[in-house]
Amino acid sequence: MTSVGGRRSGRARDERAERGIPEATVARLPVYLRALTALSDLDVATASSEDLAVSAGVNSAKLRKDLSYLGTYGTRGVGYDVNYLRYQIAREIGLTQDWPVVIVGIGNLGHALANYSGFASRGFRVAALLDSDRARVGEKVGELPISSLDDLEEIVRASSVSIGVIATPAAAAQDVCDQLVAAGVSSILNFAPALLAVPDHVDIRKVDLSIELQILAYHEQRKAAGLAEIKADAG
Amino acid sequence: MTSVGGRRSGRARDERAERGIPEATVARLPVYLRALTALSDLDVATASSEDLAVSAGVNSAKLRKDLSYLGTYGTRGVGYDVNYLRYQIAREIGLTQDWPVVIVGIGNLGHALANYSGFASRGFRVAALLDSDRARVGEKVGELPISSLDDLEEIVRASSVSIGVIATPAAAAQDVCDQLVAAGVSSILNFAPALLAVPDHVDIRKVDLSIELQILAYHEQRKAAGLAEIKADAG
DNA sequence: CATTGTGAAGTGATTCACAGCA
């Protein structure tokens, strides 16, 4: 592996692993992690890149190349040690520590996220639930009470929160986002159907339910059109 | 535009717009649509590619190239007619018809999805809510009662459903998926953290909440590591 | 000798930069 990324790195201080793992690879590491966990639960000790690739739903060349960005954790002729690789990937993603998150906007979706067990099981701890509706403050959702948005800064500081989840209506999202950033949150997962502006040092990802459906609709429509065409040809 | 996609199309019958719009473009069309709707609501009649690009959060060259796959809907020296372009994109995605969808698994998340107004407002109509838990059948969620999974085939046929949403626990997802496919659904949006196998003719998209957080955690960790490094350099 | 790790080739998406047009 030489010069990962190829970017002519301006600064000369390159010795320190300037590990530019490609974004596409980063996005698949959690998938591999899940596959490894499943294999581990089945008491599988060793798996080839082909085995793993099948469990993860990718092809084996891609999986090997992805893993090669992390280091050389396999054994030629044998495969990968499931638990060892699992640990290495978890460490790379940063899941060996746990991450306190705050969820803002406790409507239907916020509620669902608050109760989503998949977060806790992967090292994400819900540190607080926040809502701007004063009437709801104090209400319990599972174990946690809903806090006031006014307490955001205090909560972020006290619990060292660096990740925030926005589950408010679109109209409130930018405002909430600004408050999160001001409070010191530097990674945001946004479920509101709105484009959010953030400073450069803040990472933001968007999950948009209706966009996903629209993409399906596009393909669905093309399938239907294709069928109609075949019918027309036949008739 | 000549030979989009470049695939040497085996069959000679190429006259019919074999419109291979790149996937990356398809995924952005809903974003453009939202931006156009916002501009239209503000009574903006015309917008340049630069204006639109800003509203959509992309750069203008990309936006123009994306639109060029659909046709030539702009006016040189002027820009795009907001409402006209909005209609063209909606038509391309298939949002001029409405799409009945079924949601399977009415837990916290299914509940939230059932109540999500963003679906209805974009031409997706929830035709039915289904759950395998007999005890919950009949319970109302908003207007709709929960139906039994046993009625899936009947519902899909009666309402011509082609899109299904899976919001069950991971363990149930493949089984539900098989039932959806058997019932005739050909596009699936999967929220369960599981890899689903489907036949070729079925499209499937996955939304995985914990994967999104893990990707953020990776970047967050890198930021923290970067800071530590700078501190070490300084000290 | 089965399987990894990886250069090299291939494919697809983005960006540049400008000719062409209203």
Added chain:
DNA sequence: TGCTGTGAATCACTTCACAATG
């Protein structure tokens, strides 16, 4: 003149194919 539409250049990701190796 100002902005679109688009070839050509670039960049990012994937896949191929095989030498290296436990």
